[in-house]
Amino acid sequence: MERKILLSTPHMGDWELEFVKEAFATNWIAPVGPHVDAFETEFCQLVGTSHSAAVSSGTAALHLALRLIGIQAGDEVFCSTLTFIASATPITFLGAKPVFIDSDRISWNLDPELLSTALAQRAKIGKLPKAVLLVHLYGQSADIDPILAACDRYEIPLVEDAAEALGATYKGQNPGTFGRVGIYSFNGNKIITTSGGGMLVSDDSELVSQARFLATQARDPAPHYQHSQIGYNYRLSNVLAGIGRGQLRVLAERVAARRRNFEIYQQTLGDLPGIEFMPEASFGKATRWLTCLTIDPEKFGTDREQVRLALAAQNIETRPVWKPLHLQPVFADCEYIGGKVAEGLFQDGLCLPSGSNLSDADLKRVIQAIKRVNAVKT
Known part of the structure; x- marks a missing residue:
């Protein structure tokens, strides 16, 4: 392993x-x-x-x-x-x-x-x-x-x-x-x-x-x-x-490294069917603390959870996007205002390894693992 x-x-x-x-x-x-x-x-x-x-x-x-x-x-x-x-x-x-x-x-x-x-x-x-x-x-x-x-x-x-x-x-x-x-x-x-x-x-x-x-x-x-x-x-x-x-003293370097991670992921995975990355809004600059994407199961061939499990089997940690708080059992009696945007992002969203100390070899392993899942399922 x-x-x-x-x-x-x-x-x-x-x-x-x-x-x-x-x-x-x-x-x-x-x-x-x-x-x-x-x-x-x-x-x-x-x-x-x-x-x-x-x-x-x-x-x-x-x-x-x-x-x-x-x-x-x-x-x-x-x-x-x-x-x-x-x-x-x-x-x-x-x-x-x-x-x-x-x-x-x-x-x-x-x-x-x-x-x-x-x-x-x-x-x-x-x-x-x-x-x-x-x-x-x-x-x-x-x-x-x-x-x-x-x-x-x-x-x-x-x-x-x-x-x-x-x-x-x-x-x-x-x-x-x-x-x-x-x-x-x-x-x-x-x-x-x-x-x-x-x-x-x-x-x-x-x-x-x-x-x-x-x-x-x-x-x-x-x-x-x-x-x-x-x-x-x-x-x-x-x-x-x-x-x-x-x-x-190294915050700017850490931001640059995480944005680079995102750019590599986007360049290598962005053309896969059903993959969409978290957008960067025009009003500011994101740090890409975590690189997040959504997976359309019909287009990709499988859902976010199966991708997460496949990567976990290869010793790669990923994580679902935050579960909306209005869906959390502890807040079941709280009011919620809105539609299904957050729920959809949770259902399809996945956070990829994003540390500023990831090596090129680490990124390559993650990318290849996701591509293998797509190749098997399509």
């Missing part, structure tokens, strides 16, 4: 190790420390925002963001349906309820027209959501301008989940920096990683200051341990922040 090709693995370099060595040499191991401060500053400079707070995960960042914009028990939050569950679970942490919105076909992200129509209908009956949670999927920005305009029309705060979209652009600006608050993830499979970690960003200095306060157990400024609010143990460690600083 040949070596396993995984979907998306960490890609470390020399900078990361140097910063970690510095953390050990100075004994700054625990949460907070000079690397955390520097990581926040450097991240702000990179994405073009004023303030940031480094935390233990993207989920933690999203939880803080929703709490700080005032989401409470009983509230409703409109949320993209085609995404990982961590986009929606923080809504439930606060006792609120998600309402899921279907995707468009241009970007696979939340459909701006559906959102605008839904908000207009809700306004008529006096039941507007308390926030809109927009996810930027698989390294591609959603169409932010009409979504933000719809939110502003009703004075609804926009929270951006850019966990998968660091390094992408929307009309020259970084997704995650348009709304009231944005979040990013540095999980091990992301385009850059701190092993585990996340970042909350905003141009609202008081909001970010409160995020840091809540993330450090909401400890009051007293010589003893005093707490007037419930907080969380969410701050990023100085060691992991050092890894993040090193990763920031």
Whole structure:
């Protein structure tokens, strides 16, 4: 059996190790420390925002963001349906309820027209959501301008989940920096990683200051341990922040490598019958964090699941596109707005190995494996 090709693995370099060595040499191991401060500053400079707070995960960042914009028990939050569950679970942490919105076909992200129509209908009956949670999927920005305009029309705060979209652009600006608050993830499979970690960003200095306060157990400024609010143990460690600083320095290289993966896949597989790749919307540049495609079983000769299983038998990891959250059993009682776009993408969609450290030989193995499936089935 040949070596396993995984979907998306960490890609470390020399900078990361140097910063970690510095953390050990100075004994700054625990949460907070000079690397955390520097990581926040450097991240702000990179994405073009004023303030940031480094935390233990993207989920933690999203939880803080929703709490700080005032989401409470009983509230409703409109949320993209085609995404990982961590986009929606923080809504439930606060006792609120998600309402899921279907995707468009241009970007696979939340459909701006559906959102605008839904908000207009809700306004008529006096039941507007308390926030809109927009996810930027698989390294591609959603169409932010009409979504933000719809939110502003009703004075609804926009929270951006850019966990998968660091390094992408929307009309020259970084997704995650348009709304009231944005979040990013540095999980091990992301385009850059701190092993585990996340970042909350905003141009609202008081909001970010409160995020840091809540993330450090909401400890009051007293010589003893005093707490007037419930907080969380969410701050990023100085060691992991050092890894993040090193990763920031190679972000452009990592994006270029993943886009190259996509281009090779598209050039070699794009002519196969029934294969369509996730489009790149004209309003921005995608990172191609994961190369995603759909497979029409009638044209290709078999469905996405059979392709996935055939590649798994050859020690190649692929994965279905996210199962829409409105189809998840845990959200069975939640409202859904839209049609069948996200459901169709899940049914036919497949994510290919996309790591920035894939070799040409790795890519060739994946490509040949898919071509073999097609040759057998047609």
